[in-house]
Amino acid sequence: MITYLLRRILLMIPTLLGITVLVFTVMALSPGGISPQALIGGMDMKPEERKALQDYFNKRYGLDKPAPVQYLRWLNNVSPIGFHTDEQGGYTEFSFTKGMDLGSSFQYGRPVFDILKERIPITLLLNLVTIPVTYFIAIAVGMKSAANRGSTFDICMGISMLALWSIPTMLAGVLLLGFFANVQYLQWFPTAGISSREALDMPFLPHWNDSGFVRGFLLDRIWHLILPVLCLSYGSFAALAKLTRTSILENLNSDYARTARAKGLSEHDVLWRHVFRNSLLPLITVSAGLLPSLLAGSLIVENIFSINGMGQLAVEAVRGRDRELVLSITWVSGFLTLIGYLIADFCYMLADPRVSYD
Amino acid sequence: MINNEISHESFSARIWRKTLGGVGVKLGLAWVIFLVFAAVFAPFLANSMPLLMSKNGVISAPVFNYLSQEDVWVLAVFFLALFVFRLKIGLGKRVLVYVLGGFLCAILVSLWIKPPVLIIYDDFRSARFTDVDWRIMPPIPYAPSDYLRDLGSKGLEAPLATDGALHLMGTEENGADVLSRMIHACRISLSIGFISSGIALVIGVIVGGLMGYFSGIVDMLGMRLVEIFEDIPTLFLLLTFVAFFGRSLYMMMVIIGVTGWSGYARYVRTEFLKLRKQDFVQAAVASGLPLTSILFRHMLPNGVAPLLVAASFGVAGAILSEATLSFLGLGVVDAPSWGQMLDQAVKSSTFNWWMALFPGGAIFMTVFSYNLIGEAFRDAIDPKLSRNAGVN
Numbered sequence: 233m234i235t236y237l238l239r240r241i242l243l244m245i246p247t248l249l250g251i252t253v254l255v256f257t258v259m260a261l262s263p264g265g266i267s268p269q270a271l272i273g274g275m276d277m278k279p280e281e282r283k284a285l286q287d288y289f290n291k292r293y294g295l296d297k298p299a300p301v302q303y304l305r306w307l308n309n310v311s312p313i314g315f316h317t318d319e320q321g322g323y324t325e326f327s328f329t330k331g332m333d334l335g336s337s338f339q340y341g342r343p344v345f346d347i348l349k350e351r352i353p354i355t356l357l358l359n360l361v362t363i364p365v366t367y368f369i370a371i372a373v374g375m376k377s378a379a380n381r382g383s384t385f386d387i388c389m390g391i392s393m394l395a396l397w398s399i400p401t402m403l404a405g406v407l408l409l410g411f412f413a414n415v416q417y418l419q420w421f422p423t424a425g426i427s428s429r430e431a432l433d434m435p436f437l438p439h440w441n442d443s444g445f446v447r448g449f450l451l452d453r454i455w456h457l458i459l460p461v462l463c464l465s466y467g468s469f470a471a472l473a474k475l476t477r478t479s480i481l482e483n484l485n486s487d488y489a490r491t492a493r494a495k496g497l498s499e500h501d502v503l504w505r506h507v508f509r510n511s512l513l514p515l516i517t518v519s520a521g522l523l524p525s526l527l528a529g530s531l532i533v534e535n536i537f538s539i540n541g542m543g544q545l546a547v548e549a550v551r552g553r554d555r556e557l558v559l560s561i562t563w564v565s566g567f568l569t570l571i572g573y574l575i576a577d578f579c580y581m582l583a584d585p586r587v588s589y590d
Numbered sequence: 591m592i593n594n595e596i597s598h599e600s601f602s603a604r605i606w607r608k609t610l611g612g613v614g615v616k617l618g619l620a621w622v623i624f625l626v627f628a629a630v631f632a633p634f635l636a637n638s639m640p641l642l643m644s645k646n647g648v649i650s651a652p653v654f655n656y657l658s659q660e661d662v663w664v665l666a667v668f669f670l671a672l673f674v675f676r677l678k679i680g681l682g683k684r685v686l687v688y689v690l691g692g693f694l695c696a697i698l699v700s701l702w703i704k705p706p707v708l709i710i711y712d713d714f715r716s717a718r719f720t721d722v723d724w725r726i727m728p729p730i731p732y733a734p735s736d737y738l739r740d741l742g743s744k745g746l747e748a749p750l751a752t753d754g755a756l757h758l759m760g761t762e763e764n765g766a767d768v769l770s771r772m773i774h775a776c777r778i779s780l781s782i783g784f785i786s787s788g789i790a791l792v793i794g795v796i797v798g799g800l801m802g803y804f805s806g807i808v809d810m811l812g813m814r815l816v817e818i819f820e821d822i823p824t825l826f827l828l829l830t831f832v833a834f835f836g837r838s839l840y841m842m843m844v845i846i847g848v849t850g851w852s853g854y855a856r857y858v859r860t861e862f863l864k865l866r867k868q869d870f871v872q873a874a875v876a877s878g879l880p881l882t883s884i885l886f887r888h889m890l891p892n893g894v895a896p897l898l899v900a901a902s903f904g905v906a907g908a909i910l911s912e913a914t915l916s917f918l919g920l921g922v923v924d925a926p927s928w929g930q931m932l933d934q935a936v937k938s939s940t941f942n943w944w945m946a947l948f949p950g951g952a953i954f955m956t957v958f959s960y961n962l963i964g965e966a967f968r969d970a971i972d973p974k975l976s977r978n979a980g981v982n
Contacts, residue, residue: 246814247814247817247818247821250814250815250817250818251818251821251822254818254819254822254827255822255827255830258830258831258834258835259830259834262834262835263835391614394958394961394962394965395958397961398906398954398957398958398961399954400910400913400914400950400953400954400957401914402913402914402917402929402932402950403932403946403950403951403953403954406932406935406936406946406950407943407946407947407950409936409941410935410941410943410946411941411943414941416940416941417941524820524821524822524823524824525823527823527826528823528824528825528826531823531825531826531829532825532914532917532918535918536936546826546829547829547918550829550830550832550833550834550920551833551920553833553834558830561826562822562826562830565822565823565826566821566822569821569822569823570821
């Protein structure tokens with residue numbers, strides 16, 4: 233078990249390296265590339281100030297060096313083991329405890345680590361709320377249409393799930409925002425962000441006080457999250473519901489289900505106690521691929537609903553050609569995806585005792 | 591008595607028959623054909639100039655004078671496709687004739703067609719074009735970049751608004767007709783869908799084929815490469831590519847293709863791993879055939895079925911990618927596209943449902959059609975994965 237885990241984690245390293253090499257190559261090969269001139273761009277300043285800023289960027293990030301050297305330099309800064317660097321950008325001694333330094337963003341002038349620390353929890357919150365909602369609806373719908381196969385409900389669900397799956401997230405987001413969070417139509421939901429300004433001072437739970445009902449931090453957060461989560465979840469639950477249906481139908485027709493019926497078990501028991509657990513396996517396999525698609529989906533959703541998460545940060549970073557930020561976001565999202573695969577494999581083992589990784 | 595009938599239907603004929611059997615797939619195909627029609631004949635469907643007019647007894651067709659090089663090339667290639675379809679030659683030769691013909695058309699068009707550099711749309715509403723014996727206008731008499739300044743259009747007219755000119759789907763902020771822009775944007779979506787998934791397919795087949803055929807170390811290295819491309823959320827990778835490279839249509843096609851091949855490579859690899867030890871492949875190796883012949887003439891036709899399913903879903907994915915990039919403001923700049931129109935709807939100061947619903951609806955319909963086609967394909971090829979699996 234432990235060896236398997238170690239092997240998986242060690243296998244992550246080449247993949248993560250590959251991801252950063254790929255993205256770095258894209259940036260280095262692009263016309264203009266990453267140069268201090270491109271970063272300063274049209275900023276209005278005196279020639280000597282411009283020169284000073286260029287020198288600063290060159291020294292700080294080694295932008296005047298060839299691209300492979302720049303990459304190795306970045307890698308040395310990021311990896312937890314490597315060479316110490318001194319003020320002049322030279323390398324002093326090898327150390328195992330130097331810690332990770334993600335560099336600082338060109339655009340914001342702040343350490344990348346601090347920016348990511350603010351943004352990642354928001355995206356994770358969005359996704360972690362979405363996944364249970366998705367699975368709950370998908371399993372409920374899938375079970376119902378499998379149990380009544382061939383019925384009107386089943387056929388309608390089959391078509392509408394494919395239709396839902398095809399609706400582009402941005403269309404759903406724009407329409408929801410336009411009709412349900414707009415002064416012109418129904419102003420039921422907030423237009424932007426994941427909490428209101430005044431909610432930060434409220435107590436956590438909703439309660440009554442002298443001035444009337446106070447919705448509290450929790451309710452305010454839920455109120456803000458309804459539309460984005462709706463937008464993020466419908467595509468994946470459509471796909472998952474179809475999968476659930478197929479998988480349950482396959483198991484309902486299998487020998488062990490027939491045996492259970494022959495023993496005189498009620499259809500309810502056959503479905504829930506025997507078939508259900510076996511039907512979960514493909515759902516777990518798919519869950520590994522769910523996280524990357526959700527991360528991509530939250531990129532759109534965050535932009536529509538102006539949520540300051542990692543997706544919005546990613547768009548800002550690539551627009552501003554912010555090398556350090558782009559690289560860090562890339563490997564962090566790659567890392568999250570890999571962790572997602574790992575968790576899915578472990579869940580698979582929990583659900584199916586036949587599977588073992590030793 | 592049992593009547594033993596032997597079916598002489600070939601595998602591919604059976605797949606086609608089963609695929610085209612459903613209602614959904616017919617609707618999907620109808621929509622795609624409709625889009626192709628709109629894309630090819632866009633300048634005749636939505637334009638500000640008369641298609642045909644008679645002035646003082648002289649009949650002229652002003653629309654032909656203003657066709658751009660792209661318009662003419664698209665028309666030429668469309669008729670070339672119809673011609674090649676009628677030819678009775680093998681598939682490989684057809685593709686060859688088509689590609690060569692396309693290039694020839696491009697060269698001829700760039701030499702001969704010299705459209706006017708500046709088009710002033712107001713002219714077409716002046717006496718020179720209106721004071722005529724008779725004239726035939728296109729069904730939608732507005733060009734996509736005709737902002738109707740002379741008509742006093744202030745933009746943001748709701749669909750079928752009665753004041754001012756009639757716009758079936760309203761106008762956007764600058765006053766251009768939404769439907770006309772949508773018709774002209776069909777081209778971008780369709781071409782991106784086909785060409786970029788074609789590029790992805792070619793890369794995927796080559797990489798996946800080599801991985802599956804050689805297995806061992808090639809397979810391991812290749813799989814790492816596939817994993818790298820799969821583990822970055824595709825949209826993010828696309829975003830990085832597009833932000834750092836250009837914004838032209840052709841660049842977008844290449845980028846969407848280059849980022850989307852990993853799925854195809856996986857499919858081909860699995861198929862080829864199954865095939866490589868089979869007798870017919872061993873025989874091909876033993877007879878000393880070159881590698882390309884073994885891979886593409888002998889192995890690929892046997893593993894192509896799941897690939898086609900993936901490709902039809904891939905076209906939908908590519909169209910969606912382009913729309914998303916345009917929506918995020920990183921798309922093609924100089925021409926309207928559905929995603930960019932959706933972006934306009936968001937950027938606008940007030941929410942105008944027609945600016946969001948129609949382009950978004952077009953994206954939805956197209957993606958839905960390709961998904962329906964893909965699903966029907968999959969049901970025909972692999973009954974185990976079918977929507978109706980386990981029902982009977």
